[in-house]
Amino acid sequence: MGDLLRIDLTTRTSAQETVPPELIKELIGPKGIGTYYLRNEVGPEVDPLSPQAKLIFVSGPMAGTAMLGSNRYSLYYVSPLTNGYGECYAGGNVAPQFAKTGFKVVIVEGQADAPVYLEISEAGVEFHSAADLWGLDAFETEDKILERTAHKRAQACVIGPAGEKLVRFACVNNDYWHQLGRGGPGAVFGSKNLKGIVWHGDQKVEVARPDDFKALVRDMVERSKDDPGVAAYQRGGTLNMVRTMNGANAFPTRYWRKGTVDGFEKISVETMLEKHGTRTEVCPPCVMKCVKHNFVFEGRHKGLECEGPEYETAYVFGGLCEIVDFAEIMWLNDICDRLGVDTITAGNLCALAIEASHRGLIDEKMEFGDPDCVAEFLRKMALREGIGDVWAEGVLRVEKEIPELKGVAVHCKGMEPAGYEPRVMKGMGLGFAVTARGACHLRATMYKPELMGLTDPRAWEDKAPVYCDWEDRLTIMDCLIYCRFYRDLVTWPYITQVVNATVGTDYTEEDLHRVANRIVTMTHDFNAARGIGRESETLPEWVTDKPMEDENGYDLPQSELAAMVAHYYRIRGWAEPAEVA
Numbered sequence: 330m331g332d333l334l335r336i337d338l339t340t341r342t343s344a345q346e347t348v349p350p351e352l353i354k355e356l357i358g359p360k361g362i363g364t365y366y367l368r369n370e371v372g373p374e375v376d377p378l379s380p381q382a383k384l385i386f387v388s389g390p391m392a393g394t395a396m397l398g399s400n401r402y403s404l405y406y407v408s409p410l411t412n413g414y415g416e417c418y419a420g421g422n423v424a425p426q427f428a429k430t431g432f433k434v435v436i437v438e439g440q441a442d443a444p445v446y447l448e449i450s451e452a453g454v455e456f457h458s459a460a461d462l463w464g465l466d467a468f469e470t471e472d473k474i475l476e477r478t479a480h481k482r483a484q485a486c487v488i489g490p491a492g493e494k495l496v497r498f499a500c501v502n503n504d505y506w507h508q509l510g511r512g513g514p515g516a517v518f519g520s521k522n523l524k525g526i527v528w529h530g531d532q533k534v535e536v537a538r539p540d541d542f543k544a545l546v547r548d549m550v551e552r553s554k555d556d557p558g559v560a561a562y563q564r565g566g567t568l569n570m571v572r573t574m575n576g577a578n579a580f581p582t583r584y585w586r587k588g589t590v591d592g593f594e595k596i597s598v599e600t601m602l603e604k605h606g607t608r609t610e611v612c613p614p615c616v617m618k619c620v621k622h623n624f625v626f627e628g629r630h631k632g633l634e635c636e637g638p639e640y641e642t643a644y645v646f647g648g649l650c651e652i653v654d655f656a657e658i659m660w661l662n663d664i665c666d667r668l669g670v671d672t673i674t675a676g677n678l679c680a681l682a683i684e685a686s687h688r689g690l691i692d693e694k695m696e697f698g699d700p701d702c703v704a705e706f707l708r709k710m711a712l713r714e715g716i717g718d719v720w721a722e723g724v725l726r727v728e729k730e731i732p733e734l735k736g737v738a739v740h741c742k743g744m745e746p747a748g749y750e751p752r753v754m755k756g757m758g759l760g761f762a763v764t765a766r767g768a769c770h771l772r773a774t775m776y777k778p779e780l781m782g783l784t785d786p787r788a789w790e791d792k793a794p795v796y797c798d799w800e801d802r803l804t805i806m807d808c809l810i811y812c813r814f815y816r817d818l819v820t821w822p823y824i825t826q827v828v829n830a831t832v833g834t835d836y837t838e839e840d841l842h843r844v845a846n847r848i849v850t851m852t853h854d855f856n857a858a859r860g861i862g863r864e865s866e867t868l869p870e871w872v873t874d875k876p877m878e879d880e881n882g883y884d885l886p887q888s889e890l891a892a893m894v895a896h897y898y899r900i901r902g903w904a905e906p907a908e909v910a
Contacts, residue, residue: 331345331346331347331432332347332348332431332432332433332434333345333346333347333348333432333433333434333435333436334430334432334434334435334436334449334453334454335435335436335438336435336436336437336438336447336454337438337439338380338437338438338439338440338441338445338521338522338523339380339438339439339440339441339442340439341441341445341456343453343454345453348362348433348434352365353390353433353832354832354833354834355844355847356808356844356847356848357390357805357808357809357828357832357834357844358387358389358390358808358809358810358832359387359388359389359402359403359418359807359808359809359810360403360416360804360807360808360810360848361808361844361847361848362387362433362434362808363385363387363403363404363405363416363434364405364414364416364848364851364852364855365851366383366385366405366434366436367383367385367405367406367407367414367855368851368854368855370383370385370436371383371407373858373859373860375407376407377406377407377408377409377412377415377513377516377517377520378409378495378516378517378520379520380438380439380440380521381438382406382407382438382517382520382521383406383436383437383438384404384406384436384437384438384514384517384518384521384523385404385405385406385434385435385436385437386402386403386404386427386434386435386436386437387402387403387404387405387433387434387435388402388403388424388427388428388432388433388434389401389402389403389424389428389808389809389810390433390536390809390831390832391536391809391810391811391827391831392424392425392427392428392534392810393424393425393428393429393534394534394536394542394546395543395546395614396542396545396546396549396614396827397546397549397550397553397614397615397616397815398614398615398617398811398812398814398815398818398819399424399614399809399810399811399812400420400421400422400424400425400612400613400614400615400812401418401419401420401424401612401810401811401812402418402419402423402424402427402810403416403417403418403807403810404416404417404418404501404509404514406512406514406517407517407859408512408513408743408744408766408767409495409497409512409513409516409517409520409723410497410498410511410512410513410674410723410743410744410767411512411725411742411743411744411766411767411861412743412859412861413742413765413766413767413855413856413859413861414765414766414852414855414856415511415512415513415514415766416512416765416766416807416852417501417508417509417510417511417512417514418509418807418810419486419501419503419507419508419509419510420507420612420812421484421503421504421506421507421612422484422503422504422612422613423484423485423486423503423504423507423528424810426482426483426484426528426529426530427449427484427528427530428530428532428534429451429529429530429531429532429533429534430449430450430451430528430529430530430532431451431530431532432449435449437521437523437526439521440520440521440522441456441521441522441523442522443458443460443522444458444459444460444462444463444522444523444524445457445458445459445522445523445524446459446462446474446485446487446523446524446525446526446527447523447525447526447527448478448526448527448529449526449527449528449529450480450528450529450530451530451531451532457477459522459524459525462474462524462525463493463524464490464493465489465490466489466490466667466668466669467487467488467489467502467505467666467667467668467669468502468505468666468667470487470488470489470524470525471485471487471502471503471504471505471525474487474524474525474527475527478527478529480529482529483527483528483529484503484504484527484528484529485503485525485526485527485528486501486502486503486509486525486526486528487501487502487503487524487525487526488500488501488502488515488518488519488523488524488525488669489502489515489666489667489668489669489670489711490668490669490711490712491515491516491668491669491670491710491711491712491721492515492516492518492519492669493519493524494519494711494712494713494721495516495519495520495721496513496515496516496670496710496711496713496721497513497516497721497722497723498511498512498513498516498670498671498674498675498678498721498723499513499514499515499516499518499519499669499670499671499711500513500514500515500669500670500671501514501515501518501669502666502669505635505636505666506620506635506636506637506666507612508666508671510671510672510673511671511673511674511744511766511767511769512671512744512766512767513671513723515669515670536830536831536832537830537831537832537833538829538830538831538833541826541829541830542827542830542831545823545826545827545830548823549815549818549823550616552818553616553818556817556818558814558817558818559616559617559818562617562618562619562814563609563616563617563618563619564598564602565598565601565602565621566598566619566620566621566639567619567639567640567641568596568597568598568601568621568637568638568639568640568643569598569640570640570748571593571596571597571598571640571643571644571647572593572594572597572598573780574588574644574748574749574750575588575589575590575593577753577754577780577786578750578753578877578879578881578883579749579750579753579754579776579786580593580644580648580748580750581644581648581649581746581748581749581750582648582649582651583648583649583651583697583878584649584680584681584683584684584697584739585649585739585750585871585872586877586878587877587878587879588750588753588877588879588881588883589879590647590648590651590653591653592653593647593653595653595654595655596643596647596653596654596655596658600655601621601623601655604626604655605623605624605625605626605655605656605659606623606624606626607621607622607623608621608622608623609621609622610622610636612812615812617812617814617815619814620636621636621637622634622635622636623635623636623637623638623655623659625656625659625660628656630656630657630659630660633656633659633660633663635659635662635663635666637659637662638655638658638659638662638672639672640748641672641673641747641748642658642661642662642665642672642673642676643658643748644676644747644748645672645673645675645676645677645679645680645748646658646661646662646672646676646679646700646703648748649676649677649679649680650676650679650680650683650697650698650703651697651698652698652699652700652703653698654700657700660700660704661676661700661703661704661707664704664707664708664711665707665711668707668708668711668712669711670707670710670711673745673747674723674724674744674745675707675710675711677724677739677740677745677746678706678710678720678723678724678727678745679695679703679706679707680697681724681727681734681737681738681739682695682706682720683695683696683697683702683703684734684737685731685734688733690731690733690734691716691731692716693706693716706720723743724738724740724743724745725740725743735869736869736870736871737869737870737871738869738871739768739868739869739871739872740767740768740869741761741762741764741767741768741865741866741867741868742766742767742768742856742861742865742866743767744766744767744768744769745767745768746761746768746770747768747769747770747771748770749770749776750877750883751868751872751885752872752876752877752883752884752885753786753787753877753883754775754776754779754786755786755787755788755789755792755885755889755890755893756775756776756778756779756784756786756792756795756796757770757775757776757779758868758872758885758890758893759775759789759792759793759796759890759893759894759897760772760773760775760796760800761868762866762867762868762890762893762894763866763894763897765849765852765853765855765856766852768868771803771813772800772803772804773796773799773800773803774799774803774813774816775792775795775796775799777799777816777817778795778799783795787883789889789890789892789893790892792893792896793893793896793897793899793900794896794900796897797897797900797901800845800849801841801842801845801846801849802816802819802821802824802845803816804845804848804849805824805828805841805844805845806819806824808828808844808848809824809827809828809831811824821838821841822838824841825837825838825841828841846901846902849901850901850902850903853901853903863894863898866894867887867890867891867894868885868890872885873885873886873887873890874886874887
């Protein structure tokens with residue numbers, strides 16, 4: 330049996346291959362290996378929604394083990410949203426079943442002639458008709474696929490109607506509320522007539538040095554017991570950031586005008602715990618217990634329940650759209666999950682539509698603070714109805730159709746930022762600009778060292794070295810795969826030991842910096858080959874030329890952003906972009 334499964338949807342055939350051992354040694358795991366296959370097998374001319382595009386799933390070498398925070402799987406693809414490098418990671422319960430199939434890599438290519446879903450196990454792949462599932466929402470699809478699967482521990486990832494309709498920010502759902510979310514992987518599924526994948530297996534997962542690995546697991550367990558960060562996640566999950574970011578004047582509000590929303594307490598952890606019957610859940614094995622399952626007990630959404638909202642969903646609807654009502658944000662969260670769209674992009678587009686409405690650029694009458702108009706716009710985009718058909722194409726298309734929004738629409742490479750105001754936290758501005766998949770907050774989570782005081786958020790001169798160090802370490806985390814929330818526990822000395830115990834290498838910290846730099850460079854080169862170069866690594870005038878409208882009037886001049894990017898290029902060893910005077 331090989332450890333790479335290649336599936337051709339066009340011919341409904343499969344083949345097994347072996348991932349070269351030297352590739353594992355050189356690139357460790359998912360981020361490195363997935364990027365390698367994407368770069369080598371998908372040419373710069375390939376349309377992300379064509380049969381030639383590929384979905385490259387990679388299982389982490391720790392998935393299915395006892396290591397805390399290892400319950401994640403990954404996907405690499407050409408993003409329909411940006412036309413560049415795409416990567417996603419998701420928790421839930423898929424990762425252990427993926428790992429137990431015995432396959433490290435699963436590559437899906439071609440296009441089925443009718444809707445299908447795949448069943449992947451240690452025996453290979455089975456093709457099943459999804460004709461009767463086409464059109465169902467993501468929750469209904471997941472339920473029906475799992476009902477039809479004999480294996481009791483099977484898990485599935487699926488798309489909703491937005492993926493079927495090739496909405497360029499459609500996501501892939503598993504466990505209802507976990508997503509391969511950013512950059513439109515759900516649209517790639519839909520373009521291939523692929524409704525979902527069910528995973529199950531009984532293969533044992535083994536690491537290279539079991540005794541060393543067990544000792545490292547025990548060490549992590551012990552260190553996590555009294556860790557304040559762990560305690561914070563256990564209490565409030567990511568929603569803790571609502572109060573933190575408002576306190577820092579960095580909670581993007583009223584479409585990137587201000588850094589604080591009035592009445593943010595109504596969408597805070599305290600409101601969640603007091604009014605919504607919060608039940609804590611977990612992606613085992615994990616001690617963070619960050620998953621918060623909430624309920625609506627009164628009002629027009631009585632009976633609604635969902636996991637979350639997570640911080641990013643609270644930021645787009647509560648901040649950018651100014652809907653300061655926890656139950657209403659839960660409702661909008663539920664609409665996105667069932668239809669299958671990324672809440673960050675979808676919420677940003679809704680807020681941009683409100684801005685466009687205020688400027689008289691669209692016929693839709695929309696207002697900040699109105700959940701009904703936002704819900705209706707979400708549905709129009711996800712189902713490509715009316716004005717939603719253009720907006721379903723993403724912000725780059727919107728700018729072409731409504732040129733007055735060019736420079737107003739906040740994005741990088743066609744992807745909107747997460748909830749961290751770059752005029753307040755300039756390291757986040759650097760991260761939004763240089764990340765290969767677009768304006769992403771997760772490749773270095775630069776907000777963490779800025780909030781911790783490791784670097785002054787308002788200064789720009791020292792940002793690139795700090796950013797590179799964090800990006801290197803988190804790149805190695807994505808090669809294992811670790812959940813981001815373990816970043817404070819997974820220090821450089823510790824992660825070096827984990828890599829060596831897991832893969833069987835003898836790397837030093839310096840070696841891992843070189844590995845990380847090679848991987849980050851591959852993502853950069855992939856974009857450059859597709860015409861996404863230095864000119865794309867900036868932020869719009871709305872951010873760089875327009876100070877925030879609250880009392881501090883913080884700004885991020887284009888000259889400072891360009892200087893940070895130039896410094897970043899020098900550290901990475903890339904051809905240096907011209908600095909702006």
